[in-house]
Amino acid sequence: MIDLRSDTVTRPTPAMRDAMANAPVGDDVYGDDPTVRRLETRTAELLGKEDAVYMPTGSMTNQAAIRAHTEPGDRVVMDIGSHVVRSEGGGPAALSGVTVHPIVGERGLFTAAELRVALGVAHSGSPATLTPPATLLCLENTHNGGGGSIWPLEELDAVAAMARAAGLRRHLDGARIWNASAATGIPPARYARNFDSVSVCFSKGLGAPVGSALVGSRDFTARARRFKQLFGGGFRQAGIIAAGALFALEHHRADLAHDHEKAARLADVLAQVPAIDLAREDVETNILRFDVAGGAPRFVDACRARGVAMLVAGATSVRAVTHRDVSMEEVRRAGEVVRGVAGG
Ligand SMILES: Cc1ncc(COP(=O)(O)O)c(C=O)c1O
Incomplete structure (x- = not known):
């Protein structure tokens, strides 16, 4: 996961x-x-x-x-x-x-x-x-x-x-x-x-x-x-x-910049997906909040079934957070899963 x-x-x-x-x-x-x-x-x-x-x-x-x-x-x-x-x-x-x-x-x-x-x-x-x-x-x-x-x-x-x-x-x-x-x-x-x-x-x-x-x-x-x-x-x-x-x-304080870099890369991918509403410039640190057409619970469940866990933050709102225990490669894979589920 x-x-x-x-x-x-x-x-x-x-x-x-x-x-x-x-x-x-x-x-x-x-x-x-x-x-x-x-x-x-x-x-x-x-x-x-x-x-x-x-x-x-x-x-x-x-x-x-x-x-x-x-x-x-x-x-x-x-x-x-x-x-x-x-x-x-x-x-x-x-x-x-x-x-x-x-x-x-x-x-x-x-x-x-x-x-x-x-x-x-x-x-x-x-x-x-x-x-x-x-x-x-x-x-x-x-x-x-x-x-x-x-x-x-x-x-x-x-x-x-x-x-x-x-x-x-x-x-x-x-x-x-x-x-x-x-x-x-x-x-x-x-x-x-x-x-x-x-x-x-x-x-x-x-x-x-x-x-x-x-x-x-x-x-x-x-x-x-x-x-x-x-x-x-x-x-x-x-x-x-x-x-x-x-x-x-x-x-570990110095490593936080890597978490921000990972969030930025994920945001780059998500911002290109038509069914996802994410303002790329709003991703400043390690937290991404975005809206998905079709509702957050179904989307989050489908991503989880494919190995990516995120949180439902509202009816259409999802939260994803990067951190030191996920690698850049895992973030790249997460982007692919999200794109696949959202149909981008
Ligand atoms: C901004 C903020 N303040 C306070 C807390 C509370 O921390 P704790 O989970 O240790 O109670 C959190 C937890 O996520 C948080 O995000």
């Missing part, structure tokens, strides 16, 4: 497994796992922040961030297709008691002007107590639902500046910030500059088996540690998995 469902299907390499087997460990709940601490320190350094907290998943780092930044009843502004809105099981409402204010962005991105409209207009005639107070902005870079889209830096800065001026804290879901940096050459710390917190994942294109980190100021991460524990994320000899994450961070 050529598995293009997600970059999360990547498995640890023998060298990564060696690093994991030999990792010094302690009890992370007591703060004395040396490998977890090394991972946290290194991640904070790469993101230009004071500290980081290692957690089991990116959903947990996002939700701990929202909980740490808000009070129940607050309003959190984000794109309607964000992972936090669509794929974290209703976490913002269930875990933080907040209202999500969704903005209908373009491929997951929106402008400072659109944010201004969402924030509303204060007027002495309207009691400020009516509206849930907007206290947090969440952005996602790259944007999964948007097809791996990258925030242009000027737009990212402008939206963050508008949020800051309006008194909102700012959280970045940077599950694939490594892909954004690999594609643009802009360092992760620069993307992180205008955010109070950033969530990053090691278990996606970087290829580690488990884990994400939430980075921010020392005060913020101390508060986030409380919610990591509250959400059941206090893990013990977590250094074993942190070693995989650290290995991925140090050895």
Whole structure:
């Protein structure tokens, strides 16, 4: 099976497994796992922040961030297709008691002007107590639902500046910030500059088996540690998995450019198939989202029967993701299968 469902299907390499087997460990709940601490320190350094907290998943780092930044009843502004809105099981409402204010962005991105409209207009005639107070902005870079889209830096800065001026804290879901940096050459710390917190994942294109980190100021991460524990994320000899994450961070970041190259080659093929609707220029990193005439479920099932796995992302929408565990030759074969099934 050529598995293009997600970059999360990547498995640890023998060298990564060696690093994991030999990792010094302690009890992370007591703060004395040396490998977890090394991972946290290194991640904070790469993101230009004071500290980081290692957690089991990116959903947990996002939700701990929202909980740490808000009070129940607050309003959190984000794109309607964000992972936090669509794929974290209703976490913002269930875990933080907040209202999500969704903005209908373009491929997951929106402008400072659109944010201004969402924030509303204060007027002495309207009691400020009516509206849930907007206290947090969440952005996602790259944007999964948007097809791996990258925030242009000027737009990212402008939206963050508008949020800051309006008194909102700012959280970045940077599950694939490594892909954004690999594609643009802009360092992760620069993307992180205008955010109070950033969530990053090691278990996606970087290829580690488990884990994400939430980075921010020392005060913020101390508060986030409380919610990591509250959400059941206090893990013990977590250094074993942190070693995989650290290995991925140090050895696999540079490989992400190959994943982007593979996605570009697949996009070149798909863009030529009449029954497939794919804007070639929208494929910026390792995620392809495209529409198929005749419906996604039938198409995905037919491709799977011929050895290529992808995800149904909507009635006619399909997601394919390239990663380090598929070769360029496999991507070429996947293109042939897709073309055959779509009748191109
Ligand atoms: C953009 C984004 N944020 C957060 C997550 C959540 O990560 P996890 O699966 O580790 O909970 C994902 C997972 O795919 C994601 O794509």
